[in-house]
Amino acid sequence: MPSSGMHGDEPGIALTPVDIDTTSVPRGGSTTARFRELDASGLVLKALRLAVFYLALLALWQLLYSLHVWSPYLLPSPSDVWHSFIDYVDNGLIQKAVRASMQRLVIGYAISILIGLIIGMACGSNKYVDETLGSLVLGLQSLPSITWLPLAILWFGLNQNAIIFVTFMGSVGAIAISARAGVQAIPPLYRRAAATMGASRYQSVRYVLLPAMVPSMAQGLKLGWSFAWRSLMAAELIFVTMGLGHLLNLGRDLNNMSLVLAIMFVIVAIGLAVDRIFFARVEAWVQERWGLEAA
Amino acid sequence: MASETFDQETRLPPKPKFEAPAERMAAGGELMALRGVTRHFRTRRHDTLAIDRISLSVNEGEFVCIVGPSGCGKSTLLNIVAGLDHPTGGEALFDGRLIDRPGRERIVVFQEPALYPWLNVRANVELGLKIAGIGRSERKRLADRYISLVNLRRFEKAYIHELSGGMKQRAQLARALAVEPRMLLMDEPFAALDAQTRDVLQQELQEITSRLKTTVIFVTHNVREAVILADRVVVMTPAPGKLKTEIAIPLPRPRGPDSHAVVDLAARVRTELQHDIYAAQSAEDSYAI
Numbered sequence: 001m002p003s004s005g006m007h008g009d010e011p012g013i014a015l016t017p018v019d020i021d022t023t024s025v026p027r028g029g030s031t032t033a034r035f036r037e038l039d040a041s042g043l044v045l046k047a048l049r050l051a052v053f054y055l056a057l058l059a060l061w062q063l064l065y066s067l068h069v070w071s072p073y074l075l076p077s078p079s080d081v082w083h084s085f086i087d088y089v090d091n092g093l094i095q096k097a098v099r100a101s102m103q104r105l106v107i108g109y110a111i112s113i114l115i116g117l118i119i120g121m122a123c124g125s126n127k128y129v130d131e132t133l134g135s136l137v138l139g140l141q142s143l144p145s146i147t148w149l150p151l152a153i154l155w156f157g158l159n160q161n162a163i164i165f166v167t168f169m170g171s172v173g174a175i176a177i178s179a180r181a182g183v184q185a186i187p188p189l190y191r192r193a194a195a196t197m198g199a200s201r202y203q204s205v206r207y208v209l210l211p212a213m214v215p216s217m218a219q220g221l222k223l224g225w226s227f228a229w230r231s232l233m234a235a236e237l238i239f240v241t242m243g244l245g246h247l248l249n250l251g252r253d254l255n256n257m258s259l260v261l262a263i264m265f266v267i268v269a270i271g272l273a274v275d276r277i278f279f280a281r282v283e284a285w286v287q288e289r290w291g292l293e294a295a
Numbered sequence: 296m297a298s299e300t301f302d303q304e305t306r307l308p309p310k311p312k313f314e315a316p317a318e319r320m321a322a323g324g325e326l327m328a329l330r331g332v333t334r335h336f337r338t339r340r341h342d343t344l345a346i347d348r349i350s351l352s353v354n355e356g357e358f359v360c361i362v363g364p365s366g367c368g369k370s371t372l373l374n375i376v377a378g379l380d381h382p383t384g385g386e387a388l389f390d391g392r393l394i395d396r397p398g399r400e401r402i403v404v405f406q407e408p409a410l411y412p413w414l415n416v417r418a419n420v421e422l423g424l425k426i427a428g429i430g431r432s433e434r435k436r437l438a439d440r441y442i443s444l445v446n447l448r449r450f451e452k453a454y455i456h457e458l459s460g461g462m463k464q465r466a467q468l469a470r471a472l473a474v475e476p477r478m479l480l481m482d483e484p485f486a487a488l489d490a491q492t493r494d495v496l497q498q499e500l501q502e503i504t505s506r507l508k509t510t511v512i513f514v515t516h517n518v519r520e521a522v523i524l525a526d527r528v529v530v531m532t533p534a535p536g537k538l539k540t541e542i543a544i545p546l547p548r549p550r551g552p553d554s555h556a557v558v559d560l561a562a563r564v565r566t567e568l569q570h571d572i573y574a575a576q577s578a579e580d581s582y583a584i
Binding site: 192208211 | 405407411
């Protein structure tokens, strides 16, 4: 009548007492590999669906063009756009514009990372700073950054610093907010462990606080980047110097809609490339390092 | 609050035949002393006395276990020794000096594995050494030594989320030992582990600390664990936390979990605790209602 499993409950006579032996050798990537295998056939199908969708879109565009619904200067054909693109690559203007825009973006974005981190960490670690400065940051989030351009031109003059400022204002809020969340999400145990190891204030920021913020920062940096990119394009469009926004304006001035469309494609392509290549890698790295539960 | 799991024995604990004096097992002099340490927690509505006038002395090389039901302030006591908390009355001395801040000479091993997930096992162990300002080659040597000591050599490249609970606590122990502290403060480090892993780690901790002659204060609610590990068991009563009694454990090492001497002494400690446990449990029950 009594169940046979009863003896097994006594401590000390279990069959596998050592925890090491019961655990498989961990090495990151085994789970990812399994996911990749699982996805291999699904990925092909997905690519096929995407290709069909975009080819259909392209065909529709071509069809609208061929039916002359709108005149060609309002809606150029796909091949016109392609030729404009090739022309402006050949004369080097697109490369020059991309270089100029990227330079501004990198400067504005870098400054906003620095300032955003400082603001966010201050808000995250001090209640009074959070109440005051934090509320200001949140409030300014509802202000489109392009509205800073008139002031920026007055402050910085008619040069690219005004554009950099608008780019900075576009992304600093998102980065500050995620840094604040990052600090607040750090388990108190991490700080206590650092304290018991005798860490100074500087050491606990450098070795514990900053690395612990990385998972939430990865999100904020990505968001900040896309805000910076949009703000930059808006500013360049209004305030004319060399850059992708300037080329858009040039296309309008020359009544060259195919150039405008070509530049729009370039803007999308750069945005997508940074997102899918750079930030996707950052996210994968965060997942592997910080574990799935952190993401 | 985790549910209290005491290893229940089927027979009743025998009545204690003698009252052993709280004799000092270790040869070294006094390393840590608490003199009338009291800790109030004041909030707007409550004024809680967590621990009340506790005096305790720990000698160099001694392994002291503090047992008591949950909520008796034993973790608060440990935090005060660690310098992570401060007494509101009395004084806590380490090596004759007032404890006013945390420091690596009194390192804590926490109940939850306080390891950093962005670092692998080796980097976690080396971090404490890095903070201590120890150079690279010396860091490597010490990390090698203590990672081997806790049997984690095969897993030194693994990240924390890839480890089992037992391995995490091994890693935390290695990190604490690597800075070669003068005192190890362990706050229920095995409480969240399964029984088998706990048995193994208790044996290993015994072996390591007697080999290194580490001074340890080990907080637990597990009576058998206390008797296996300690030179001296300190029993605390709850609400407010007071020292009830000290029981010397003069048993030869290594001590197995099921040896008669261990079981007998555990029964004695349990008798000391029993009344207070019931008191605490009925208090908790009324709390739940």
